[in-house]
Amino acid sequence: MKLITAVVKPHRLDEIKEALQAFGVHGLTVTEASGYGRQRGHTEVYRGAEYTVDLVPKIRIEVLAEDDDAEGLIDVIVKAARTGKIGDGKVWSLPVETAVRVRTGERGPDAL
Amino acid sequence: MASAAITLAAEAPKLSAANTGFMLICSALVLLMTPGLAFFYGGMVRVKSTLNMLMMSFISIGIVTILWVVYGFSLAFGTDKGGLIGWTSGWVGLSDIGTADLWDGYTIPILAFLVFQLMFAIITPALISGALADRVKFSAWALFVALWATIVYFPVAHWVWGAGGWAFELGVIDFAGGTAVHINAGAAALGVILVIGKRVGFKKDPMRPHSLPLVMLGAGLLWFGWFGFNAGSWLGNDDGVGSLMFVNTQVATAAAMLAWLIYEKIRHGAFTTLGAASGAVAGLVAITPSGGAVTPVGAIAVGAIAGLLCAMAVGLKYKLGYDDSLDVVGVHLVGGVVGSLLIGFFASGKGQSEVQGLFYGGGLDQFWKQCAGVFAVLGYSLVVSAILAFLLDKTIGMRVPEDVEIAGIDQAEHAETAYDFSGAGGGAARTSVPAAVGGASKKVDA
Numbered sequence: 420m421k422l423i424t425a426v427v428k429p430h431r432l433d434e435i436k437e438a439l440q441a442f443g444v445h446g447l448t449v450t451e452a453s454g455y456g457r458q459r460g461h462t463e464v465y466r467g468a469e470y471t472v473d474l475v476p477k478i479r480i481e482v483l484a485e486d487d488d489a490e491g492l493i494d495v496i497v498k499a500a501r502t503g504k505i506g507d508g509k510v511w512s513l514p515v516e517t518a519v520r521v522r523t524g525e526r527g528p529d530a531l
Numbered sequence: 532m533a534s535a536a537i538t539l540a541a542e543a544p545k546l547s548a549a550n551t552g553f554m555l556i557c558s559a560l561v562l563l564m565t566p567g568l569a570f571f572y573g574g575m576v577r578v579k580s581t582l583n584m585l586m587m588s589f590i591s592i593g594i595v596t597i598l599w600v601v602y603g604f605s606l607a608f609g610t611d612k613g614g615l616i617g618w619t620s621g622w623v624g625l626s627d628i629g630t631a632d633l634w635d636g637y638t639i640p641i642l643a644f645l646v647f648q649l650m651f652a653i654i655t656p657a658l659i660s661g662a663l664a665d666r667v668k669f670s671a672w673a674l675f676v677a678l679w680a681t682i683v684y685f686p687v688a689h690w691v692w693g694a695g696g697w698a699f700e701l702g703v704i705d706f707a708g709g710t711a712v713h714i715n716a717g718a719a720a721l722g723v724i725l726v727i728g729k730r731v732g733f734k735k736d737p738m739r740p741h742s743l744p745l746v747m748l749g750a751g752l753l754w755f756g757w758f759g760f761n762a763g764s765w766l767g768n769d770d771g772v773g774s775l776m777f778v779n780t781q782v783a784t785a786a787a788m789l790a791w792l793i794y795e796k797i798r799h800g801a802f803t804t805l806g807a808a809s810g811a812v813a814g815l816v817a818i819t820p821s822g823g824a825v826t827p828v829g830a831i832a833v834g835a836i837a838g839l840l841c842a843m844a845v846g847l848k849y850k851l852g853y854d855d856s857l858d859v860v861g862v863h864l865v866g867g868v869v870g871s872l873l874i875g876f877f878a879s880g881k882g883q884s885e886v887q888g889l890f891y892g893g894g895l896d897q898f899w900k901q902c903a904g905v906f907a908v909l910g911y912s913l914v915v916s917a918i919l920a921f922l923l924d925k926t927i928g929m930r931v932p933e934d935v936e937i938a939g940i941d942q943a944e945h946a947e948t949a950y951d952f953s954g955a956g957g958g959a960a961r962t963s964v965p966a967a968v969g970g971a972s973k974k975v976d977a
Contacts, residue, residue: 463739464795464799464800464801464803465739465740465803465805466803466805466806466809466845466846466858467795467798467799467842467845467846468846468849469799470737470739472737
């Protein structure tokens with residue numbers, strides 16, 4: 420199994436969710452995150468005082484997938500998340516040792 | 532307030548139900564300004580000191596109300612003693628004030644007048660709190676409010692509005708509190724921050740407003756309540772001057788908001804929400820002393836000049852290095868001075884009195900009188916407030932410890948946090964159910 424993590428622009432979430440559902444993914448976890456990559460932050464002004472805001476709001480999506488599905492799933496996310504502008508985010512995957520469905524106790528791919 | 536008394540003095544005034552009803556509504560409007568101010572300030576601080584900021588305003592309602600009943604009204608509006616202070620012993624505890632007793636020369640009961648004036652006494656110390664964000668011990672603040680109201684606000688209100696008060700007799704025009712409220716509070720704020728110093732991390736850490744919607748809400752409530760503050764200050768509606776004040780309040784506030792936004796767009800590249808809210812408040816402050824004296828076109832000028840100068844003034848604290856946290860000096864002191872002095876130029880002679888300013892052929896006479904009022908109040912409030920803060924700091928201490936300030940004053944001083952952002956609705960906290968609810972005070976899991 421693989422854990423696929425995507426940190427993307429918040430407004431792409433709905434597109435990505437729909438694309439993942441179409442791909443056959445049954446569940447995912449979404450967290451609000453903040454961070455920066457090469458685009459860095461932006462400037463805000465309050466009564467003339469300028470603040471550089473480094474950490475930009477992002478959405479972190481986590482999906483578990485079987486090994487064979489992982490590459491295809493990554494492609495689906497990347498395609499749905501892309502706007503072509505700087506700050507689109509990153510997607511990566513990690514190997515996962517095990518997973519358990521809490522309600523039934525099923526383990527491994529059966530738990531997905 | 533002066534000339535209405537003169538015009539009505541010919542026959543003994545009778546109680547007017549219309550004026551009395553109007554004044555009671557205005558009193559409620561002015562009260563609403565203090566929670567409005569709390570939101571205006573509360574949105575501008577960081578999350579960790581939101582509640583403290585709200586409470587610094589709210590506590591003033593409690594403290595000043597009691598002082599006002601006990602001796603404040605007597606000190607401010609009692610029989611004059613040498614132009615400096617009032618005192619009418621029968622007014623202590625409001626004991627000798629009958630329900631049918633009219634305020635001298637007016638058509639409203641003393642009770643209606645004193646409750647209206649009470650609301651002014653409440654908001655003036657609350658205004659100071661914006662300069663002291665994040666760092667003042669709540670007990671020290673409460674004591675400061677009580678002492679400041681007693682030795683600064685009550686006397687200054689007497690100077691400016693009390694029969695026999697020296698500024699009143701000199702002819703200084705302050706329709707609704709440009710000197711007595713705004714210059715007074717702004718100068719006090721400057722005096723206190725020069726003594727207690729800056730917030731930890733001032734000019735280094737980002738100190739962004741945590742909720743601009745709260746700031747907008749507060750500015751809106753202030754604007755709404757300010758109609759009571761300004762139009763009500765004529766204490767009745769027999770001659771239309773209150774209506775002129777109402778119109779000018781609206782006009783100057785609009786002009787000041789636009790001026791601030793245009794300045795900001797040119798200087799910093801954006802029309803900000805905070806700029807719109809701040810500009811509106813700057814306009815309200817500047818029209819407060821002047822709205823009865825100027826024409827609506829004059830009000831546009833007063834508002835626009837105040838909006839522009841206040842927008843420029845709020846940057847000074849970074850250059851000069853004093854931490855006027857939420858710009859009480861930059862908005863209330865500067866706006867109050869601008870509004871008060873501009874009366875010397877824009878007084879039309881067609882509003883509250885015949886007095887004309889420079890632009891209406893009246894020369895500079897009124898301008899010099901305004902200067903006397905402005906600088907006397909500014910100086911007195913600045914010096915006395917600084918001394919008061921110094922004495923409190925040396926005895927009970929004005930500031931919270933640095934680690935408390937960094938962690939957030941809300942938890943240490945109020946044992947609360949402003950917002951629960953957790954999806955679990957606070958489930959992460961362990962609570963003890965109050966005895967009255969749970970039947971026992973033992974610790975239980977939430």
